[in-house]
Amino acid sequence: MNVLEELKSSGLVAVVRESNIDNIVPICEALVAGGIKALEITAETPNVSAIIEKAAREVGNKILVGAGTVLDPETARSVISAGAVFVVSPTLNVETIKMVKRYGVISIPGALTPTEILTAYEHGADMVKVFPANVVGPSYVKSIHGPMPQIPLMLTGGINLDNLAEYVQNGAAGIGIGSNLVNPKKLNSEADYEALVQEAKRYVAKYEEAFNK
Numbered sequence: 101m102n103v104l105e106e107l108k109s110s111g112l113v114a115v116v117r118e119s120n121i122d123n124i125v126p127i128c129e130a131l132v133a134g135g136i137k138a139l140e141i142t143a144e145t146p147n148v149s150a151i152i153e154k155a156a157r158e159v160g161n162k163i164l165v166g167a168g169t170v171l172d173p174e175t176a177r178s179v180i181s182a183g184a185v186f187v188v189s190p191t192l193n194v195e196t197i198k199m200v201k202r203y204g205v206i207s208i209p210g211a212l213t214p215t216e217i218l219t220a221y222e223h224g225a226d227m228v229k230v231f232p233a234n235v236v237g238p239s240y241v242k243s244i245h246g247p248m249p250q251i252p253l254m255l256t257g258g259i260n261l262d263n264l265a266e267y268v269q270n271g272a273a274g275i276g277i278g279s280n281l282v283n284p285k286k287l288n289s290e291a292d293y294e295a296l297v298q299e300a301k302r303y304v305a306k307y308e309e310a311f312n313k
Contacts, residue, residue: 103185103206104226106164108252108273110137111307113188114300115168115256115278117142123284124151128159130293131282134300140168140188140276143175149182156183166206168276173199180205188254188276190231192216194223208254208274212236217244217251227252227273234258238266245271261302265310277303 101109114136119127124141131139141152148167156165166186167179176187176199186206189196193209200207201224210229211217220228230240233255241253255267256276267275281299286292 103164107138107186107206107227110164111268111274111311112136112138112303113166113254113256113274113276114139114282115142115276116140116282116284117145117278119145119151119284121147121151121154123287124155125158126293127282127284127287127296128155128163128165130296131300132159132162134297135304136163136300138164138166138186139282140166140186141184142169143167143171143179144169149178152179152182152184156185160185170196172196176200177203186226188229190229192220194219197223197225210256214244214248217253218248221248221251227254229254229256229276231255232257233267238263238270238272241267241270241272261306264303264306265313268307268310269313275307 114131116139167184168188170176170187170189173195176196180203187200188208190210192211197207206226208227208229209220209225210231211220217228230253234257252273254274255272260280
């Protein structure tokens with residue numbers, strides 16, 4: 101199974117902001133224990149390349165390590181060199197897509213309008229991230245898939261345990277979950293990490309329940 105197939109199969113991507121070199125591996129281990137199979141480490145994080153490199157080296161055989169909030173081709177090249185196997189952006193930048201695909205890595209640019217979504221796909225996006233998802237809601241996925249059923253959509257922004265099922269049932273190929281799942285600033289003890297494991301399990305169970313309906 102290649103990276104794109106694994107992303108579609110697992111369905112959930114943990115979006116990790118403000119991690120650091122010391123906590124990234126424990127975060128990954130907790131997510132793995134909870135059943136999460138992919139995470140994106142956001143590029144505005146200080147020292148992000150070293151953090152991605154450490155995660156990829158130490159737990160890359162257990163979880164897909166990607167980069168998020170990648171706004172330009174230079175950053176894309178840097179995080180790919182560090183070991184990111186997929187690159188996610190909040191916006192559409194054609195040159196960033198080209199850079200990611202040049203290195204054979206999965207490209208998931210951000211878009212919102214039908215025109216942006218199609219433009220991203222036509223320029224090589226493997227999936228398109230609809231962001232911010234909470235602005236358009238779950239039914240937007242079905243609306244886009246009416247004229248463009250071939251484009252896999254990842255939804256990110258404001259998704260939680262209460263509304264996750266609606267997005268999945270409307271056809272989302274992937275769901276990005278940020279601070280509703282992982283908040284590194286609140287991970288200060290073994291109990292905190294165990295709570296993260298249990299929360300991850302709840303998200304995985306909710307996703308699988310919705311997907312199999």
